[in-house]
Amino acid sequence: MDKESENRLKHFVALKSKYQATNYQESSPSSLLYLILRKVDLEIELSELEFNWLQEHELFETLEIIWLQQFRMGESKRLEAEFSHLKAKYKVAKNWESSLSSVLYPILWKLESGNSLTDSEVKLLQDNNLVQTIALVQDIKNFANLKQKYQATKYQDSYPDSPLYKILKKLETETSLSDDEYEWLLNHELFEAIETFEKQESARRAKVTQLKSKYQASQHPDTSLSGQLYQILQKLDTNKKLIYSEIYWLEQQGLNETIAIADELERKREFIALQIKYQASQYQDLPPNNYLYTILNKLDSEAYLNEQDINLLRQLKLPETIKIANDKYASVLKSKIVSGVVLSDVEIDWLRNNEYEDIIILAQHNHFAALKRKYGLIDPSLPLEPLYAIMLKLEKKERLDPKLVLQLIEEELLSRGGKIALAYYRLEAEFYEQELNRTRHKWHIPTASGYWRKANEPEQALKLTNIDLNRVNDSNLKSAILVTRGAAFRDMDNLAEAENCARKDMEYQPDSHQPYTLIGAICYDRREYEEGDYWFEQAIERGAETEDIDAERKRVIRSTKDDNKRHEAAEYLLKKDPQRYAWAKSYLKKSSDNGK
Numbered sequence: 001m002d003k004e005s006e007n008r009l010k011h012f013v014a015l016k017s018k019y020q021a022t023n024y025q026e027s028s029p030s031s032l033l034y035l036i037l038r039k040v041d042l043e044i045e046l047s048e049l050e051f052n053w054l055q056e057h058e059l060f061e062t063l064e065i066i067w068l069q070q071f072r073m074g075e076s077k078r079l080e081a082e083f084s085h086l087k088a089k090y091k092v093a094k095n096w097e098s099s100l101s102s103v104l105y106p107i108l109w110k111l112e113s114g115n116s117l118t119d120s121e122v123k124l125l126q127d128n129n130l131v132q133t134i135a136l137v138q139d140i141k142n143f144a145n146l147k148q149k150y151q152a153t154k155y156q157d158s159y160p161d162s163p164l165y166k167i168l169k170k171l172e173t174e175t176s177l178s179d180d181e182y183e184w185l186l187n188h189e190l191f192e193a194i195e196t197f198e199k200q201e202s203a204r205r206a207k208v209t210q211l212k213s214k215y216q217a218s219q220h221p222d223t224s225l226s227g228q229l230y231q232i233l234q235k236l237d238t239n240k241k242l243i244y245s246e247i248y249w250l251e252q253q254g255l256n257e258t259i260a261i262a263d264e265l266e267r268k269r270e271f272i273a274l275q276i277k278y279q280a281s282q283y284q285d286l287p288p289n290n291y292l293y294t295i296l297n298k299l300d301s302e303a304y305l306n307e308q309d310i311n312l313l314r315q316l317k318l319p320e321t322i323k324i325a326n327d328k329y330a331s332v333l334k335s336k337i338v339s340g341v342v343l344s345d346v347e348i349d350w351l352r353n354n355e356y357e358d359i360i361i362l363a364q365h366n367h368f369a370a371l372k373r374k375y376g377l378i379d380p381s382l383p384l385e386p387l388y389a390i391m392l393k394l395e396k397k398e399r400l401d402p403k404l405v406l407q408l409i410e411e412e413l414l415s416r417g418g419k420i421a422l423a424y425y426r427l428e429a430e431f432y433e434q435e436l437n438r439t440r441h442k443w444h445i446p447t448a449s450g451y452w453r454k455a456n457e458p459e460q461a462l463k464l465t466n467i468d469l470n471r472v473n474d475s476n477l478k479s480a481i482l483v484t485r486g487a488a489f490r491d492m493d494n495l496a497e498a499e500n501c502a503r504k505d506m507e508y509q510p511d512s513h514q515p516y517t518l519i520g521a522i523c524y525d526r527r528e529y530e531e532g533d534y535w536f537e538q539a540i541e542r543g544a545e546t547e548d549i550d551a552e553r554k555r556v557i558r559s560t561k562d563d564n565k566r567h568e569a570a571e572y573l574l575k576k577d578p579q580r581y582a583w584a585k586s587y588l589k590k591s592s593d594n595g596k
Helices: 003-018 032-041 048-056 060-089 104-112 119-127 131-149 163-172 179-187 191-214 228-237 244-252 256-277 291-302 307-315 319-338 345-353 357-374 387-395 402-410 418-439 444-454 458-465 475-491 495-508 514-525 529-541 546-559 563-576 582-595
Strands: none
Touching: 003 032, 032 048, 032 060, 048 060, 060 104, 104 119, 119 131, 131 163, 163 179, 163 191, 179 191, 191 228, 228 244, 228 256, 244 256, 256 291, 291 307, 291 319, 307 319, 319 345, 319 357, 345 357, 357 387, 387 402, 387 418, 402 418, 418 444, 444 458, 444 475, 458 475, 475 495, 475 514, 495 514, 514 529, 514 546, 529 546, 529 563, 546 563, 546 582, 563 582
16 A cells, blocks of 8 residues: 555544544545545535435434534624625725624624624724724714604614615704605604604794895795795805806896895905905994995905005004005016016106015116117116116106216217117207297207207208208308208218208308318218318318317218228328327228128
8 A cells, every 4th residue: 555545544534533433334535435524624515415325324423513513614604794794884994804703793793783882992993994984883873863862763773874864864954854755754653753844844934934024035925945035045044145047046036126135245245255355354344335345346356556545544544454455566566577567657656655665676677677678788787877767768758967968978878879879869859859949049950950960860950951041141050050961961971962061151151160071071981082181171270170170080981881991091091190090090900800
């Protein structure tokens, strides 16, 4: 016999002894008895055929042991099934420990039998995070209390999914029952609960009448507790806002007085909310049609209060409200600045009067940066003052006072040209034209013309000087007009007309150096340098300063657009007097650079 067969035989002998089947003589492991006893030992249920075999072989003691074991197995399965049912019913998480020896089983059994849990049992549920079970336990407790309160204890079911629990909760909140719920109470003979409900219904009907009177809806026939009118009046009485469909329903019923009351209540709610928001709650007794409500509503929507509004808030001693209003408006102005909007003078004055200096500084720096871009000033080191004040005046088309003009000169912003210089000269030209129209003083003509030329608008100078000189008696004035007109023609490269003006001027003022200077410049424009020098010498003989003539030569070269022409004029002057005209070397270099 091999080892395995020997072990099976020993196992069979042990099972026969365990289950009292030793009187069965056969000891071969191939016997059916060995299979039956192995199944029993593994707690596997036997078939009817196997039970019959044991009876046929009169193994009654074995049968008795097996029946008792099978009964215990069945009872254990029933208990397990019951525990699973209780866990599901009382919402215990599926992954919770499921042993029958668990402390949870007696707790669930206690709940199922309608008994209350102790504090320690509730704590056990809490410690194991059985949130849903705890909520259900609370519902069971509430249900029991409600049954006691409304004398419905004869109804045995204590589980919260009972229709009675829903009904009792409605009674507790004095909510009307449906016909089906009322019928349910009748069928279960819960007359005390019915009596409570009927008392509540009676009170609600009285409430309907009261509400209809209170909110001027008595003419409406509806007295139903479930009707639309009662629902709307209840909302009004609990200080709740009506929705559009409810307002529309009241309009359809012709209940205009009720709508008016609803509007009044809504305004009152808004007024209270605004008072809280803007710290003006000490005036809650005021009706919503007062001026304070108007101010707070305005503040909430527009963010700006006028001086009259602020004065009223001062009279009402509401400094906190004023502070909120000012901060709100200041924030709006700051947002405008950040978005690139330029504040008006009125807005800047408001900020200054209310001591928002930081926002004023922000506004100035942002505006200054924008104006620098506009006027082509790219130097980041340029100071805010006086340039900002100058550019503000130019923007407003206000003339600069002499101090600001001097500062422009010091900053070399007039001599270097540029947009600021052009804007300044244009303002001056417009001013003297206006003075001419106002006073008819013709000496304003050459002055305005000179500024138009400096503003790079020679056309305006020609338009202004296009007058009949025969009507001008003063020869000095004629000369001044002709010189500035000739210079304007020269600005527009109309050298022939420029020369005509200069020669006419010589007829009126032969001893004036200005027409001679003009012709000298025209000759230089024509590349007639020696001819030009002749006329410049004539100008010096008639009182022109040598430095001024040299400055005119320099202006001619600087303003020349033709590089070759500029180079030629510079070379001419350097040959003429290299020391006197040493400045012309820079124009030779520029010409050379441009030619590369």
